[in-house]
Amino acid sequence: MPDFxxxxxxxxxxxxxxxxxxxxxxxxxxxxxxxxxGGPLSWHGRFEAMASPCEILxxxxxxxxxxxxxAFAARExxxxxxxxxxxxxDNQVARINRSKGQPVTVDDEIALMLDYAARCHDLSEGRFxxxxxxxxxxxxxxxxxxxxxxxxxxALLKLVGWNRLSWQRPRLTLPEGMEIDFGxxxxxxxxxxxxxxxxxxxxxxxxxxxxxxxxxxxxxxRASGKAWTVGVEDHQALSDSSKTLSLYGGAxxxxxxxxxxxxxNGVRYSHILDPHNGWPVxxxxxxxTVAAPTCTLAGMLATFAxxxxxxxxxxxxxxxxxxxxxx
Amino acid sequence: MxxxxxxxCKSKPVGRALAAATCALLGVQASDSLANGQPGxxxxxxxxxxxxxxxxRVQAAEPVISATRNFDGERKLNLKLVADTLTGASPSGAxxxxxxxxxTSPSGNGNYDVAPxxxxxxxxxxxxxxxxxxxxxxxxxxxYAYSVxxxxxxxxxYMSTAVNASLSRYLDxxxxxxxxxxxxxxxxxxxxxxxxxxxSRMPIDNNKSQAGFDQEFSATRQSDDTKTxxxxxxxxxxxxxxxxxxxxxxxxxxxxxxxxxxxxILSVIDDTSGANYGGNLIGADGNSVYVYEQxxxxxxxxxxxxxTKYMLDNGDIMDGSYRFxxxxxxxxxxxxxxxxxxxxxxxxxxxxxxxxxxxxxxxxKRYLTGSEYNSGARALTExxxxxxxGDMTGLTFGAKWGYRFDxxxxxxxRAEYLLQTNxxxxxxxxxxxxxxxxxxxxxxxxxxxxF
Numbered sequence: 001m002p003d004f005x006x007x008x009x010x011x012x013x014x015x016x017x018x019x020x021x022x023x024x025x026x027x028x029x030x031x032x033x034x035x036x037x038g039g040p041l042s043w044h045g046r047f048e049a050m051a052s053p054c055e056i057l058x059x060x061x062x063x064x065x066x067x068x069x070x071a072f073a074a075r076e077x078x079x080x081x082x083x084x085x086x087x088x089x090d091n092q093v094a095r096i097n098r099s100k101g102q103p104v105t106v107d108d109e110i111a112l113m114l115d116y117a118a119r120c121h122d123l124s125e126g127r128f129x130x131x132x133x134x135x136x137x138x139x140x141x142x143x144x145x146x147x148x149x150x151x152x153x154x155a156l157l158k159l160v161g162w163n164r165l166s167w168q169r170p171r172l173t174l175p176e177g178m179e180i181d182f183g184x185x186x187x188x189x190x191x192x193x194x195x196x197x198x199x200x201x202x203x204x205x206x207x208x209x210x211x212x213x214x215x216x217x218x219x220x221x222r223a224s225g226k227a228w229t230v231g232v233e234d235h236q237a238l239s240d241s242s243k244t245l246s247l248y249g250g251a252x253x254x255x256x257x258x259x260x261x262x263x264x265n266g267v268r269y270s271h272i273l274d275p276h277n278g279w280p281v282x283x284x285x286x287x288x289t290v291a292a293p294t295c296t297l298a299g300m301l302a303t304f305a306x307x308x309x310x311x312x313x314x315x316x317x318x319x320x321x322x323x324x325x326x327x
Numbered sequence: 328m329x330x331x332x333x334x335x336c337k338s339k340p341v342g343r344a345l346a347a348a349t350c351a352l353l354g355v356q357a358s359d360s361l362a363n364g365q366p367g368x369x370x371x372x373x374x375x376x377x378x379x380x381x382x383x384r385v386q387a388a389e390p391v392i393s394a395t396r397n398f399d400g401e402r403k404l405n406l407k408l409v410a411d412t413l414t415g416a417s418p419s420g421a422x423x424x425x426x427x428x429x430x431t432s433p434s435g436n437g438n439y440d441v442a443p444x445x446x447x448x449x450x451x452x453x454x455x456x457x458x459x460x461x462x463x464x465x466x467x468x469x470x471y472a473y474s475v476x477x478x479x480x481x482x483x484x485y486m487s488t489a490v491n492a493s494l495s496r497y498l499d500x501x502x503x504x505x506x507x508x509x510x511x512x513x514x515x516x517x518x519x520x521x522x523x524x525x526x527s528r529m530p531i532d533n534n535k536s537q538a539g540f541d542q543e544f545s546a547t548r549q550s551d552d553t554k555t556x557x558x559x560x561x562x563x564x565x566x567x568x569x570x571x572x573x574x575x576x577x578x579x580x581x582x583x584x585x586x587x588x589x590x591x592i593l594s595v596i597d598d599t600s601g602a603n604y605g606g607n608l609i610g611a612d613g614n615s616v617y618v619y620e621q622x623x624x625x626x627x628x629x630x631x632x633x634x635t636k637y638m639l640d641n642g643d644i645m646d647g648s649y650r651f652x653x654x655x656x657x658x659x660x661x662x663x664x665x666x667x668x669x670x671x672x673x674x675x676x677x678x679x680x681x682x683x684x685x686x687x688x689x690x691x692k693r694y695l696t697g698s699e700y701n702s703g704a705r706a707l708t709e710x711x712x713x714x715x716x717g718d719m720t721g722l723t724f725g726a727k728w729g730y731r732f733d734x735x736x737x738x739x740x741r742a743e744y745l746l747q748t749n750x751x752x753x754x755x756x757x758x759x760x761x762x763x764x765x766x767x768x769x770x771x772x773x774x775x776x777x778f
Contacts, residue, residue, distance in 0.1 A: 021570065023642035024672055025731070033640070064500065064566075112352050119348040123341040192353050297349040301342065319342035 020045075020067055026075045028082045034074040036067060041223075045070035049077040050187045052213025056198070057230075059207035060223040069202060073194045073210070080193065083109070084186040086133070086179070093182065096174055103166075103173040111169050113182055113189070120300060121162040127307040128300070132275040133181035134159045139280075141271040145264040153278035160275050188253050188299035191217050195295075209247070210295075217251035217295040253299035255306045256287035256326070272306045283310035291322040370395045370735075374775035381768045384448065385415040401472070402465040409480075411456040416448035420712035421617055422594040422694050422754070423447060423761040424607055428615060431531055433590050434520040435544045438532060446765055449590060456482040470497050478512075484589075486515040489556070504564040512556040518589035521548035525621025526705055529592055531614040547619065552585035570639070576632040583625045591620040593712040596758055598696040605756015608697040616700060620711040622690065628654040644668040657689035658716065674730040679743065683721035691716045693752050693763055714749050714764070721747040741773040 017037040024030070034047035043058040043066040056073050058066050086093050096104050106114065120128040134156050138148035159177045166173040174180065195210045195217045202208065209218035209228045218228055227246035245252070255272075262269040262280075270284035288305045292298035301319055305312040316323040371394045378387040393407040419430065421441075428441045433449070441447045458480035466472045471494065478489040493508030516522060523529075530543040562576035595616040597608040607615035634648035650662040663682045668675050690709040699706045725743030732738070749764040 019640065021638060021640045021642060023670060025670075062500070064502070116348055116352040119351075120345070123344055123348070189352065196353060293346070294349055294353060296352060297342075297346050300345055300349065304341065304345075321342060 018067065020071045020074070022071060022074060027078055028088075029078065031074075031078065034070050036070050038066075039063060043070075045073065047074040047077070049074070049081045050190065050212060052187065054212045055210075056194070057209040057211070057218075057228060058202075061202060061206045061208075065202055065206070069198050069208070072201065073198065076194055076197060077190050077212070080186065080190045084113070084182040084189075086181050086183065093180065096172055097179045099174055100176045101173065103171045105170050106172055107170070113185065114167055114172060115169070116185065117180075117182075118162065118167060120304075124304050124307060126162070126276060127274060128184070128303060129160060129162050129275040130180045130182060130184065131162055131165065131178055132160050132273055133183070134177075134179050135273050135275070135278055139262075139271070139273060141261055141269075144262060147262060147264055147269070157275075157278045160278070184303055185296065185299070187212050188215050188295040191215050191251070191295040195219060215251075215253045215295050215299060216247070218247055218249060221248045250291055250293050251295035251298045252289055252291050253295050253302050254287055254289040255299065255302035256285060270306075272309075274307065281307055281309040285312050285325045285327050287326040288312060288316070289324040290316065368397065370397070370777065372775060372777040374773055376771060376773040378769065378771040380415065382446075383415060384767070385413055385417060385769075387411055387413045403463070405460075405462045407458075407460045407462075409456075409458040411454070411458075411482075413454045413456075416450035417590070418714060419447045419449040420591040420593055420620060420714075421447035422596065422607075422712075422758060422763055424594075424615075425757055425760070426606065428607070429531055429533060430592070430617065431529055431544070432520075433518065435530075435541075436520075444761070446762070447594075454482050454484075456480055456485075458487075471495065472497070484516070484518050486517070488513055491558075502566040504562075506560075506562040506564070508558075508560045508562075510556075510558040512558075514554040514556070514584075515551065516554060516585045516589065517551040520544075521550070522552050522585065522587075522589045523547050523619035524549055525587055526618050526708070526710065528610070528703065529617040529619060531612070534613050554582060554584035554586060556580065556582045570637055572636045574632075574634045576630075578628075578630045578632070580628040580630075581625070582628075586624060586626055587620055587622045588711070588713055589619070591711060591713045592617045593620055593692060593710055594694045595700045596694045596696050596754070596756075598698055598755070603757075605754060605758040608700065616697075618695065618700065618705075618710075620713065621709050622711055623656065623709055626654055626656055628652060642670045644670075656716070658686060660685040673732075674728065677727040677729070679723070679725040679727065681721070681723035683719070683723075685717075685719045687718045687751065688716040691751075693717070693754070694758070714767075717764075718750045719747060720750075721745060736778045737776070739773075739775045741775070743771050745769045745771075 017035050020034045020036060022033060031048045034045055036043055036045045038044045041060055041062065043061060045056045045058070045066070047054050047070070054073075054077060056070060058069060061069065082088055083091055084093060085091065086097065088094060092104070092106055092110050096106070117130045135153065138152045138156060140146065159179075164175055165178060191210050191212050195208060198208045198210070199219050205223070207218070207220060207223050209230065210216060211230055216230060222228055227248045230245055230247060256270075261271060269280040272281045272284045273279065274281045284306050288302045290298040290302040290305070292301060301316065301321060302323075305315050305323070308315040313325055316325070371392070374391045376387070376389040376391070378385070378389070380386070389409060389411045391407070391409045393405065395403055395405045397403055421428065421430070423444055423446055425443050427443055428447060429438050430441070430447070430449070431438050439450065458478070460476060460478040462474060462476035464472065464474035473492065473494050475492045476490070478487070478491075480487045489510055489512035491508060491510035493506055496505045497503070498505065524547050527547040530540060530547060532540040535543070558578065558580045560576055560578040562574060564572065564574045567573055595608040595618060597603045597606055603609065610616045630650060630652040632648065632650045634646070637645045639645070644667070646666040646668070648664045650660075652658070652660045661684045665680045666677055668677045688711070690707075690711060692710045693712055695710060723743055723745045725741060727739055727741040729737055729739035745768060747767040751764060753759055754761065754763055
């Protein structure tokens with residue numbers, strides 16, 4: 001029970017949770033408002049976006065800056081969520097997916113994303129493909145044994161393939177029936193984007209960690225020189241069963257979701273689909289976590305490793321990065 | 328076969344190429360978050376105000392265009408152009424009477440009549456004004472910023488010029504801003520027909536030869552005149568917390584020169600008992616006596632202003648302000664202004680209420696008496712019947728509705744209604760039957776679009 005009688009309890013020493021107000025315009029999906037706790041110089045901000053719990057940890061930051069940083073992080077994340085989501089009906093992604101073969105002019109940020117998707121498609125020799133989302137029309141990873149027919153997947157393969165669309169910055173022409181989906185990049189990109197912007201706007205010496213549902217990045221260790229301790233969800237637990245991890249710098253991203261699979265005749269079908277044949281990549285790990293300088297890079301390496309199936313560990317060893325694989 | 332191919336590609340070290348691609352993705356700032364106030368673009372605001380007083384009094388239309396160029400987020404140039412056209416009738420200051428009244432128009436080239444019982448309005452009132460201003464603001468260093476500006480306006484009988492500068496000091500992580508500002512204005516007053524000599528009798532051409540009238544008229548005129556205004560202000564803006572902003576400003580303003588309204592007059596009322604007791608005093612030429620008003624040639628004003636803005640958790644904004652003004656003319660005024668901005672998705676509704684209370688100037692007189700006029704050897708040196716210097720209460724109700732198309736474009740419409748009441752000495756004799764303080768009501772609508 002704190003002693004309030006002395007009257008020395010100042011705002012700085014209080015650890016009450018503050019709710020940050022943001023306008024409805026900044027919050028198109030109507031998420032709950034961000035909440036900030038901690039102090040006087042270490043803060044924990046929380047909000048929701050991209051179907052994940054999002055948090056920012058701040059060290060060596062005053063109260064006012066912490067509130068501004070959290071407000072900014074939520075606004076920016078919600079903006080990116082709204083922008084890249086394929087579930088929003090009035091964004092550029094929706095316009096592209098409804099374009100029926102007509103060219104669509106995109107803005108710089110989408111253009112950068114498309115350039116990146118093209119490069120990833122190239123570097124993965126076609127395995128990473130942002131047009132492969134249509135395969136989910138027949139693949140429902142609900143843990144059941146309902147596999148689609150080969151005919152169904154073959155039919156959909158006609159609508160898959162980065163090479164089928166025409167991308168000439170800033171115009172994208174997507175054949176009718178095809179769709180693009182930034183789901184495999186958006187969250188990690190948001191982590192990096194928010195971290196970079198906070199690093200720029202906060203005073204020098206501020207330490208920041210951004211964690212969106214286990215995909216995270218920080219600008220170095222905590223102010224004390226110690227590692228950040230981050231709680232991770234159980235199914236993303238790393239080599240041991242501990243639910244926390246320590247991070248001194250860089251970023252971590254995890255690919256895979258043990259809850260999303262199909263099982264038939266003793267064969268487990270992962271939710272990682274190979275766009276070449278429309279079927280799950282055989283022998284893909286349950287989960288892969290990669291450490292890299294940026295979250296986007298870590299996430300992409302983890303995704304590439306997933307697509308490599310039984311060669312996942314081998315692929316990662318070749319990339320000279322730290323990784324954790326759960327089979 | 329495929330498996331073999333794959334093994335080859337899977338073991339290919341793509342990390343470096345992927346890292347380079349990732350840098351390209353992250354190295355460029357997001358462009359979609361650009362909004363108003365970003366460097367390198369003009370933010371333009373256009374507006375049209377239509378103002379109308381009841382009973383065919385002043386009508387005004389005022390288009391405004393304002394453009395702000397943002398250089399690097401902190402350095403800004405604003406240019407503004409305003410054009411006004413005013414038409415209609417304005418109270419001359421004379422009292423209504425049981426008899427028809429005749430006045431000389433300001434130019435001296437004619438006269439106009441007012442029917443018994445009617446408020447004397449000068450319906451020759453017509454003006455157009457064009458005003459331009461430029462303002463530049465920029466930081467000096469992390470702790471200081473300055474702004475400089477210039478203003479000029481021109482209307483038919485008036486020219487106004489001003490320069491201003493201010494310096495701001497930031498303290499406590501910009502939570503506190505101290506601002507000091509100075510403005511110097513020089514106005515040139517060149518009334519139609521020349522500026523009248525204060526408290527001289529308005530010549531009326533009834534029962535006179537043209538030459539006699541002209542001579543009398545020119546005797547009441549002086550050359551054009553100037554007015555200088557020096558304003559200084561000192562303000563503190565304080566961020567109280569993330570939701571509350573407070574501002575205090577003290578302002579001092581000193582005007583000197585020609586401060587009189589050349590078109591305002593006073594009726595002289597016969598205060599000797601008899602048939603005309605309480606009616607217009609009739610001069611030796613058989614015409615009613617009216618005198619041109621005369622105000623002091625200096626004015627020192629002090630004002631205190633306090634404003635608080637508070638943002639609620641749901642994004643609504645409450646904005647309240649209070650101003651207290653006192654001057655050496657004997658006027659004190661209180662202004663209370665309240666707004667509530669109610670946000671609803673892309674649009675907002677902002678109801679507005681304003682209350683204004685003013686006491687009269689020491690030299691405010693609804694009329695002069697014959698004794699005060701004393702056949703031209705006046706017992707006083709300053710007098711004005713301008714209702715704007717009298718005891719006054721004003722209530723304004725209004726609302727603004729705005730719609731934001733996106734970060735840059737907003738359309739807004741504002742409608743306001745003003746009811747102003749004056750009060751004071753009710754007169755005597757036959758004057759007591761006249762409405763000396765008719766209410767003024769006005770309505771205006773402003774449509775604005777910014778992009």
